[in-house]
Amino acid sequence: MTKNVLVLFGGVSPEHDISKKSVTSVLHALNGHTVIPVYITREGKWLMYDGKLDNIAGINWEKFGTPAILSPDRVNRGLLRIVSEKVKAVPVDVVFPVLHGPNGEDGTIQGLCDLAGIPYVGCNVAASAVAMDKAIMKLVVKGLKIPQADYLVFGADEIKTDIKEVMKKIRYKAGYPCFVKPAVGGSAIGVAKVKDKKELPAALNAALKLSSRVVVEKAVECREIEVGVLGKGITAKVSVPGEVLSANEFYDYEAKYENPESKTVVPADLPKETVEQLQSYALEIFRAIGGSGMSRVDFFIDTKGKILFNEINTVPGFTSISMYADMWKANGIPWDKLIGQLIEIALESRA
Numbered sequence: 001m002t003k004n005v006l007v008l009f010g011g012v013s014p015e016h017d018i019s020k021k022s023v024t025s026v027l028h029a030l031n032g033h034t035v036i037p038v039y040i041t042r043e044g045k046w047l048m049y050d051g052k053l054d055n056i057a058g059i060n061w062e063k064f065g066t067p068a069i070l071s072p073d074r075v076n077r078g079l080l081r082i083v084s085e086k087v088k089a090v091p092v093d094v095v096f097p098v099l100h101g102p103n104g105e106d107g108t109i110q111g112l113c114d115l116a117g118i119p120y121v122g123c124n125v126a127a128s129a130v131a132m133d134k135a136i137m138k139l140v141v142k143g144l145k146i147p148q149a150d151y152l153v154f155g156a157d158e159i160k161t162d163i164k165e166v167m168k169k170i171r172y173k174a175g176y177p178c179f180v181k182p183a184v185g186g187s188a189i190g191v192a193k194v195k196d197k198k199e200l201p202a203a204l205n206a207a208l209k210l211s212s213r214v215v216v217e218k219a220v221e222c223r224e225i226e227v228g229v230l231g232k233g234i235t236a237k238v239s240v241p242g243e244v245l246s247a248n249e250f251y252d253y254e255a256k257y258e259n260p261e262s263k264t265v266v267p268a269d270l271p272k273e274t275v276e277q278l279q280s281y282a283l284e285i286f287r288a289i290g291g292s293g294m295s296r297v298d299f300f301i302d303t304k305g306k307i308l309f310n311e312i313n314t315v316p317g318f319t320s321i322s323m324y325a326d327m328w329k330a331n332g333i334p335w336d337k338l339i340g341q342l343i344e345i346a347l348e349s350r351a
Contacts, residue, residue: 004033004090004093005092005094005096005343008097013103018319025325048065066081067081070095070116070118074115074117094343097121101185110122110123122294133184135213143288149220151173155212163204176195183214190209226324227278229295231293240266240327242323285297285309293346293349296324297313
């Protein structure tokens with residue numbers, strides 16, 4: 001059945017450009033539906049585009065987009081488009097947020113959709129917020145007794161008040177090299193591999209510019225493995241694992257999106273028992289946060305073959321280098337059918 005699908009992309013997020021790369025794939029896979037593309041500028045302005053989808057990559061949204069907002073009114077729900085100072089209602093059946101990072105993947109847009117009473121693709125408010133916060137997710141995974149690298153969490157006040165004590169704790173718990181990450185964020189933005197104490201203060205302060213808390217992890221020599229999850233509750237299923245082969249020292253932003261030498265391998269070459277354990281962990285983590293729709297769970301496998309949890313992404317990337325779609329393709333679900341299933345799950349789970 002044809003649905004009016006509101007596709008949101010861009011956003012007030014450091015991952016704005018990644019969203020714009022992801023959205024084209026989603027738009028062209030929504031065959032049989034009425035697509036309503038809405039671009040959110042870096043400043044937070046919503047602009048609706050009703051031209052040809054093929055032109056989306058080159059559109060100057062400030063010039064051609066029509067101002068629009070999503071109404072939180074459940075009675076008169078839908079998109080409110082402002083044309084010549086007149087408000088026109090655009091019916092919306094389901095929202096597909098292709099918004100990565102803060103203000104899109106952290107429960108904020110999900111909360112707006114809940115207020116409006118409109119179904120949306122992906123995890124609910126609580127699951128989105130928990131998954132987005134690396135410090136909280138590590139507590140969840142610790143409670144599940146799933147292995148992860150040694151880590152510490154520091155607040156901005158702690159770092160600014162006594163950075164020497166913070167550095168001392170890092171030296172004894174994580175050591176060098178270590179990774180410094182904003183607690184809230186994605187796409188490796190603000191992440192630094194710190195090789196000695198001289199590099200540490202700058203890395204901590206850079207992370208604080210993106211998040212009020214910082215996660216510091218012990219660096220592990222490892223392989224980087226990803227597993228896709230699709231569905232909800234006990235019916236959720238997992239994909240074959242994929243492996244990231246970074247062109248850089250670690251899979252940073254440049255390696256992910258700008259370096260053509262980075263590669264992905266699907267399925268990953270792993271022993272059967274390792275694959276089964278990865279899939280079991282991914283499902284357990286997804287269900288623990290009450291996941292719905294889609295997620296990509298990332299792991300490390302160290303030189304001894306031990307699996308370590310890295311992070312979970314509730315709005316995985318859909319760019320050319322992103323593995324979520326490829327992993328499901330390897331499971332026999334092509335891209336257009338995957339998008340169709342996500343729409344169905346959204347409608348069923350919030351009926």
